[in-house]
Amino acid sequence: MVKARSRPHVRDFHDDDLDGIVRLWQAADAGADSPVYSLAEVIASCREDHATVAVHGDTVVGVAVGRAAHAQGWLVFFAVDLVFFAVDEHGDATAIGGELLDALERRMAPLGLGKLSALVSGESDRAAGLLANGFEERHHLRYFERQMPVQRRELDLLKEVGGRILPRNLWGSVAGMRHEKALLEERLVAPLSQPDLAARFGVVPPRAVMLFGPPGTGKTTFARAIASRLDWPFVELFPSRLGDPRGGMAHALRESFATISELEHAVVFIDEVEEIASRRGGDPPSPTQGVTNELLKVVAEFRDRPGRLLICATNFIRALDAAFLRHGRFDYVLPIGLPDAEARAAIWTKYVPDDALARLDVAELVSASEGLTPADIEYAARRASQDALGRALRTGEESTLQSEDYITALASTRATVSAEVAEAFTQDIATLARL
Template sequence: MSRSYRTVHIRDFHDDDLDGIVVLWEAVHNAVIRPVYSLAEVIASCQEDHAVVAVDGDQVVGAAVGRAAHAQGWVVFFGVSAADADGQIAADLLDALERRMAPLGLAKLSVLVAEHDGRVAALAGNGFGMRHTLRYLERPMPVQRRELDVLGDVGGRILPRHLWEAVAGMSAEKRLLEERLVTPLAHPELAERFGVMPPRAVMLFGPPGTGKTTFAKAVASRLGWPFVELFPSRLGDTAGGMAAALRATFERIGSLEHAVVFIDEVEEIASRRRGDPPSPTQGVTNELLKLVADFRDGSGRLLICATNFVRALDAAFLRHGRFDYVIPIGLPDAAARAAIWGRYVPASVDIDLADLVDRSDGLTPADIEYAARRASQEALARALRTDGGDAEPLGLADYVDALAATRATVSDESARDFLADIEAYGRL
């Protein structure tokens, strides 16, 4: 299609027009008029969807780009040079785009523009009605299409976005992770203002079952970054050995724009080196030390390692310059225990959770979950034994009995050792 206006012609988009589209897009958008669609999206729609341009000689002086979604069309980009004083080029462009997309059977053609965008008047004068109740919202995708294969290769995944809120209680630990990890990484401009360097690697330590993995996943969820968990035991089964597998995996992760990389029970591959003869894992430890140093040179990625036995780690591994923080994760506090009980005690059961919170002091989240499930299972078994008769409903006594049968994961000695480790190794 083609239409002339003075020396300006309206025609379909050609690939040679791309440079002109870029110049026009940059001229339209500024600090006040923020783009709704990125330049990359506009170019993609020019090439794959529907676009018409206004040209004056060899110069692109206007463009209208559209995209169809089901029965609705969207104007991805609309812009005209300042030479269109009477708005005729704008009108012709919009008409041309409408004709271009009409065969698609669209019910309407819509456009989103910034609040102070001067193009609103041109659009309103060409048949577009204002809908004041509309608001534009967007959510960036955590992984781009080109990264999906890499993420699959390294066993990464996208976690639900609300895991941070699901970690109830543990307010001191959450506040620390929010201040030290999440905020500097999510808002680097704020961190730079205060001279804070975004972290690259952190160590979580504490007794087994205290939720170190849960916190690592919650940080990834809070950031909206892919979560990649590396399992030392699995890496050892690959050809070339664990050191080569670690190196290859970190190289692949390096091509991701963002990622939280998590290594649990890192003491398996970073234990103390003991001289001659070298231990079987010494080469792996050496390789991991190099990888952590290289990892720190990048940006947009965070390495979280976790250990139950911080004392077993090689001294070089915990040295300043490798891990920004060494953070203790202890047993759940009262608020966290209340939240855990609330997750597993049915809403129909009328008991005082505060009693269970007191009785479960010193238990890990996994211990509490076990006790809650055991109480429910025993109550169900009791009901089945009555063959449909009246059985005692699930109540406080069931939970008390279940707690009595639950062996605490963390002994008193381990709890004392953890407090000593905080003094010796903690770096906040």
């Protein structure tokens, strides 16, 4: 007569159990029943939260891992080794699963939890074990998750270089400018956010891009919107603030990029890059020549690392050193011009008080503000409001904003972009743009 082998027993988790838990997680992940939580999250919860295991000898054949959040318990990982339990002498998998869950519940009961909840993927084999052990399936529920843009270890690095996480809605807030947005979406955002799709078409995700155009046309806004759209940290380096007593501006530039290289993802933005990338030459050499040389090296090294995008912007693209715009350093050289009619309408709507919008002829304001930058339009709108407030204070009478107030304000608004600058920009598009 063959003696039945001993039944697995359930106990609290020990650090020595980790290898067995990893094996169970990998087995689950290899099938159609992938765990909801990552292996790193499961391991962290084993060590920091609550876990029970079923062991047979030295072998882990089942596990239940839980964590508590706001008076509710969550089952992070639950699995039994079905291959092991296929042998009858070893006991019933459902019964062992129940013991694991009961033991986990007892461990977490002192926390004052109201319920223990679980998320499982699709038609999970684990669902039967949960249903057999007191869990109820809640229908009409869907699971959503969102990746955090920065891991905890990166926060200090981001702070060191003055980086930050931007709101996720900035891309949608850039109204109008459909051509520019479509171009940026196609050339930059899609290849970086969907690398597998890009690879299918042989598209290499960009590493660096140059934005150029007249002052005040929104190059910084677009750079921030791209970072927001990608959900990557945004790091803006200011040439005027780069300085290091140990080695000057060139050394500070290299140190900043060395720190940025430790981030998993980043959009790095340098505005007014002509300050550190102007044409070299002359006798004696210009004071910034060494910085330009360093920046050329930094860009080359930056391009070797995936998951990062360098965006440089300039108002004076003709002032840049020729080597800086050479193929191989910047994937694209993209023009950002004055706001189109749709964008101007959105800008007026943003700065005109809501109660005044119904009385205004927005189309008239859009037409009258052609050739103005967003900053010009904002100035005109704020001036009209300020003038109306002053009039009310002087007369003591209530007055309302009318289209005439804004037309008057526009008449005294000096355009940032002159006709000569606009013409030069058109020529630069023809000669220097790389779309």
